Amino acid sequence: MPTYRFQAYTAAGQSRRGRREAPTAKALREQLLAEGLYPRELHAVGGGSRLSAAQRALLYRELAALLDAGIPLDRSLQLLAEGAAVEAAAEPLARVRDEVREGRRLSQALKESAMGIRGDEEAVLLAGESSGTLAKVCVSLADLLERESEVGEQLKSALTYPLLVCVLAGGVLALVVGFLLPVYEKLLGGLGKDLPLLTEAVLSFGRALRHPLGFTLAMLPLAGLAWLIWKLIREPEQILPRKRFSLPFLGGLFAAMSRARFARTLSLLLEGGVRLPEAVEISGRATGSPWLTDLANALAERIRQGARIGEGLQDVPVLGTELSGWMKAGEQTGTLHELLLHAARAEERAWDRGVKRSLSLIEPLLIVGVGVMILVVALAILLPMLRINSQLSS
Numbered sequence: 001m002p003t004y005r006f007q008a009y010t011a012a013g014q015s016r017r018g019r020r021e022a023p024t025a026k027a028l029r030e031q032l033l034a035e036g037l038y039p040r041e042l043h044a045v046g047g048g049s050r051l052s053a054a055q056r057a058l059l060y061r062e063l064a065a066l067l068d069a070g071i072p073l074d075r076s077l078q079l080l081a082e083g084a085a086v087e088a089a090a091e092p093l094a095r096v097r098d099e100v101r102e103g104r105r106l107s108q109a110l111k112e113s114a115m116g117i118r119g120d121e122e123a124v125l126l127a128g129e130s131s132g133t134l135a136k137v138c139v140s141l142a143d144l145l146e147r148e149s150e151v152g153e154q155l156k157s158a159l160t161y162p163l164l165v166c167v168l169a170g171g172v173l174a175l176v177v178g179f180l181l182p183v184y185e186k187l188l189g190g191l192g193k194d195l196p197l198l199t200e201a202v203l204s205f206g207r208a209l210r211h212p213l214g215f216t217l218a219m220l221p222l223a224g225l226a227w228l229i230w231k232l233i234r235e236p237e238q239i240l241p242r243k244r245f246s247l248p249f250l251g252g253l254f255a256a257m258s259r260a261r262f263a264r265t266l267s268l269l270l271e272g273g274v275r276l277p278e279a280v281e282i283s284g285r286a287t288g289s290p291w292l293t294d295l296a297n298a299l300a301e302r303i304r305q306g307a308r309i310g311e312g313l314q315d316v317p318v319l320g321t322e323l324s325g326w327m328k329a330g331e332q333t334g335t336l337h338e339l340l341l342h343a344a345r346a347e348e349r350a351w352d353r354g355v356k357r358s359l360s361l362i363e364p365l366l367i368v369g370v371g372v373m374i375l376v377v378a379l380a381i382l383l384p385m386l387r388i389n390s391q392l393s394s
Contacts, residue, residue: 004019004020004021004022004025004028006018006019006020006028006032006039006041007039007040007041008032008037008038008039008040009037009038009040010036010037010038011036011038016037018082019081019082019090019094021098050114050115050116051088051089051115051116052149053145053146053148053149053152054145054146054149055088055089056115056116056117056121056141056145057141057142057143057144057145057146057149058142059080059089059093059115060138060139060141060142060145061138061139061142062080063076063077063080063135063138064135064136064138064139064142066079066080067134067135067138068135073100073106073134074097074100074101077093077094077096077097077100078094078097080093081093081094081097088115089115092113092114092115093113095109095113096109096110096113105126105129106125106129106134107122107123107125107126107129108122110122110125118288119285119288120261120285120286120287120288121141122285123265123282123283123285123286124137124140124141124261124264124265124268124286125137125138125141126282126285127265127268127269127272127274127279127282127283127286128268128272130269130272130274130278130282131268131269131271131272131273131274132272132273133268133271133272136268137265137268140264140268144261147348147352151355151359154355154356154359161363162362162363162366162367162370163366165366165367165370166366166370169370169373169374172374173373173374173377176206176377177205177206177209177210178210180381181202181203181206182206182210184203184381185203185206195384196380196383196384196387198376198379198380198383199380199381199383199384201380202376202377202380203380242289242291245258245289245317245318249358249361250358252350252354253351253354253355253358254289255318255321256347256348256350256351256354257288257347257351258287258288258289258292258318258319259318259319259322259323259343259344259347260344260345260347260348260351261283261286261287261288261344262283262284262286262287262292262296262319262323263283263323263326263340263341263343263344263347264286264340264341264344265279265282265283265286266279266280266283266337266340267336267337267338267340267341267344268337269282269283270336270337270340271337276303276309277300277301277303277304278300280296280299280300280303280309281296281297281300283296284296284297284299284300287319292316292318292319295316295317295319296316296319299312299313299316308331309327309331310324310325310327310328310330310331311324311328313327322343322347323340323343326339326340326342326343327339327340
């Protein structure tokens with residue numbers, strides 16, 4: 001049944017707003033009139049926008065609280081839609097509620113909504129639905145997204161000053177290239193002296209940058225970097241699905257997060273009674289990497305043929321390097337899901353340490369880069385003057 005957003009007035013002129021289900025807009029209008037409300041606007045629910053990590057964390061935490069209170073899933077979604085703390089989530093939540101009532105899984109309905117639910121979130125939600133621990137996995141997702149949001153805020157704070165310095169340096173460089181270098185080039189040309197190699201290089205760069213084609217070519221790397229950052233934010237699982245785990249600095253972070261998601265999801269599924277092969281397949285999807293998902297599917301097939309997960313995981317890159325020992329110990333002691341939870345927490349701590357270490361390096365690297373750029377331009381300008389002064393003195 002569709003949901004409508006309405007605005008109506010009472011006989012005393014008081015405004016009323018809300019959302020209600022009705023077969024048609026006409027039926028809702030008649031229902032409101034029967035209640036003594038005079039409708040002014042009726043709009044079918046639709047649209048919506050992507051939610052940030054912090055907003056999705058709030059959504060999952062509220063849903064977990066409602067489910068823990070014993071409220072059915074469709075009713076919980078109804079309450080979230082009616083009193084959404086995030087306005088952008090109200091209309092998509094109403095559609096998700098309708099789809100859940102029609103028999104669809106929550107994980108699938110959320111993934112196809114306009115709220116920006118990632119593939120790894122869908123897999124973890126599916127794990128909760130499969131194991132009967134939906135409220136628990138919602139809390140886990142909220143914790144994960146809150147950590148990611150905190151990292152984003154730390155990154156913004158760490159980059160504010162260096163980016164300001166870069167902007168100012170870029171303005172100074174534009175002034176030097178656009179106005180100072182042409183005048184300086186004419187002055188040096190009138191002296192008829194040979195110029196140092198560094199000065200020739202900077203002058204040639206300035207001439208190229210002042211040309212429309214040269215300026216366009218210089219902007220292409222910046223545009224490529226902006227596109228890469230946009231893709232990393234919008235579709236992180238599509239960026240270098242395999243090579244990203246071997247990137248300097250970042251590769252270890254990607255690997256630690258993938259291992260943490262795999263171990264935590266697998267622990268939840270096993271605790272909920274899901275069979276090991278199916279649990280491994282869903283956990284592979286939770287890593288957010290298509291490459292690791294394929295490897296997890298192959299591992300699940302080996303388990304169906306009689307292989308032990310601890311031995312089979314040894315051959316899986318990224319995951320097996322740290323998790324196979326936990327798996328073997330868990331198989332021997334019969335506490336696989338408990339040890340997997342410990343492994344997930346250890347990997348999350350490793351991820352936190354790596355993020356803090358990387359953030360501490362970004363600011364000095366940016367400042368050093370700006371300093372080197374200014375030093376090169378300053379030397380290019382000063383070297384000819386020093387050479388001329390030396391020649392005049394001799």
